[in-house]
Amino acid sequence: MADTTHSAGHEAASAPGMPQLDFSTFPNQIFWLVVTLVVIYIVLSRIALPRIASVLADRSDTIQRDLEKAEALKAKAVDAEAAYNKALADARLEASSIVAETKADIQKDLDKAIAKADAEIAAKAAEGEAKIKEIKDNALASVEVVATDTASAIVDAVMPGAADAKAVKAAVKAQLKG
Amino acid sequence: MADEATSGFNIHPMDQFQIHSLFGDGPIHFYTPTNVTLWMGFTVLAIVALLVFGTRGRAIVPSRSQSIAESMYGFIYKMVEDITGKQGLKFFPYIFTLFMFVLVANFLGLIPTSFTTTSHIAVTATLAFAVFFTVTILGFALNGFKFLGLFWVSSAPLALRPILAVIELISYFVRPVSHSIRLAGNVMAGHAVIKVFAGFAGALGLGAIAPIFAITAVYGLEVLVAAIQAYVFTILTCVYLNDALHPSH
Numbered sequence: 001m002a003d004t005t006h007s008a009g010h011e012a013a014s015a016p017g018m019p020q021l022d023f024s025t026f027p028n029q030i031f032w033l034v035v036t037l038v039v040i041y042i043v044l045s046r047i048a049l050p051r052i053a054s055v056l057a058d059r060s061d062t063i064q065r066d067l068e069k070a071e072a073l074k075a076k077a078v079d080a081e082a083a084y085n086k087a088l089a090d091a092r093l094e095a096s097s098i099v100a101e102t103k104a105d106i107q108k109d110l111d112k113a114i115a116k117a118d119a120e121i122a123a124k125a126a127e128g129e130a131k132i133k134e135i136k137d138n139a140l141a142s143v144e145v146v147a148t149d150t151a152s153a154i155v156d157a158v159m160p161g162a163a164d165a166k167a168v169k170a171a172v173k174a175q176l177k178g
Numbered sequence: 179m180a181d182e183a184t185s186g187f188n189i190h191p192m193d194q195f196q197i198h199s200l201f202g203d204g205p206i207h208f209y210t211p212t213n214v215t216l217w218m219g220f221t222v223l224a225i226v227a228l229l230v231f232g233t234r235g236r237a238i239v240p241s242r243s244q245s246i247a248e249s250m251y252g253f254i255y256k257m258v259e260d261i262t263g264k265q266g267l268k269f270f271p272y273i274f275t276l277f278m279f280v281l282v283a284n285f286l287g288l289i290p291t292s293f294t295t296t297s298h299i300a301v302t303a304t305l306a307f308a309v310f311f312t313v314t315i316l317g318f319a320l321n322g323f324k325f326l327g328l329f330w331v332s333s334a335p336l337a338l339r340p341i342l343a344v345i346e347l348i349s350y351f352v353r354p355v356s357h358s359i360r361l362a363g364n365v366m367a368g369h370a371v372i373k374v375f376a377g378f379a380g381a382l383g384l385g386a387i388a389p390i391f392a393i394t395a396v397y398g399l400e401v402l403v404a405a406i407q408a409y410v411f412t413i414l415t416c417v418y419l420n421d422a423l424h425p426s427h
Contacts, residue, residue: 027208
């Protein structure tokens with residue numbers, strides 16, 4: 001090996017083989033390793049680990065709290081739903097009662113109107129009947145007059161001079177009464 | 179040495195693991211600031227950036243960096259709790275320190291031209307032996323001689339127990355070795371392979387599509403390995419710790 005000037009200090013530096021087995025460097029490595037480990041341990045145990053532990057504890061507390069809050073809100077929501085359902089049922093009940101009431105009112109009005117109409121119809125029918133009766137009576141009276149006249153004329157024609165107006169009239173009346 | 183690579187087929191896959199002084203060429207004492215110091219410093223900075231500055235908001239709805247920090251915290255916390263039980267949680271800061279160091283050092287090592295501290299057996303062996311001695315001392319301190327029950331498999335037939343005890347004992351003492359070599363070996367091997375392919379690419383010049391494709395593929399694999407090895411190192415630490423806390427078989 002040419003460059004002995006490069007590393008005059010280390011005997012094994014330019015020798016073939018593993019630098020891992022160069023025992024002359026062991027004290028140096030072990031010393032610095034111990035220093036490193038002590039520094040890491042102090043930093044971790046004084047600062048890093050307590051901090052991380054407290055953060056983790058805080059987080060689990062927060063999550064716990066949030067879960068409890070969510071539970072309470074859920075219960076509230078269930079209550080609200082029950083209240084809503086109750087209100088809905090009440091409203092339905094009220095609506096149906098209003099409907100029944102209105103129906104009854106309408107029925108009453110309708111009944112009244114029907115009764116009035118019936119009465120009017122009955123009155124009109126009675127009037128009509130009276131008129132028909134009057135016309136019938138008139139017609140009957142006319143029939144009596146015509147019959148009397150016809151009978152008088154026939155009697156007159158069969159035996160003139162024998163006609164007695166009063167007797168003819170009584171005979172016709174008796175015939176008509178049947 | 180690096181100058182030689184400009185021409186010809188010249189691959190030095192292990193050069194990237196070289197430890198050198200940051201200032202001057204003097205001998206490396208234990209306190210000398212080296213590239214190890216530099217990259218361990220970056221590791222600390224990255225961890226601080228993620229876990230301290232990243233969580234600065236303390237937000238209930240986390241920011242991106244805070245979310246990453248929290249998921250890492252949660253991941254390791256759950257791992258410690260699952261494996262070692264409630265008693266293990268007081269060791270959570272130590273285990274989290276180990277995990278963050280290994281993970282961040284592995285990832286920083288994947289930055290091209292960086293130095294990977296966890297590729298060195300000195301570093302991983304220190305970590306593994308720290309775990310080993312902690313577990314052993316803790317085991318005896320908490321359980322007294324009952325800790326030896328770890329080696330006495332009471333569920334096995336009596337005749338087999340001494341043999342099993344020998345096997346258990348050997349496996350117990352091999353633990354720090356496997357624990358450390360697994361991590362350093364995985365990281366070192368991957369980096370060396372990438373470097374070898376990079377050498378091929380340099381030698382082939384413009385026609386280096388295949389090696390570049392291979393580098394990309396191995397790099398993707400290494401990103402996976404970086405995370406998985408950190409995970410494995412941590413979970414094994416938890417398993418060993420569980421032995422100290424509950425030694426009965």
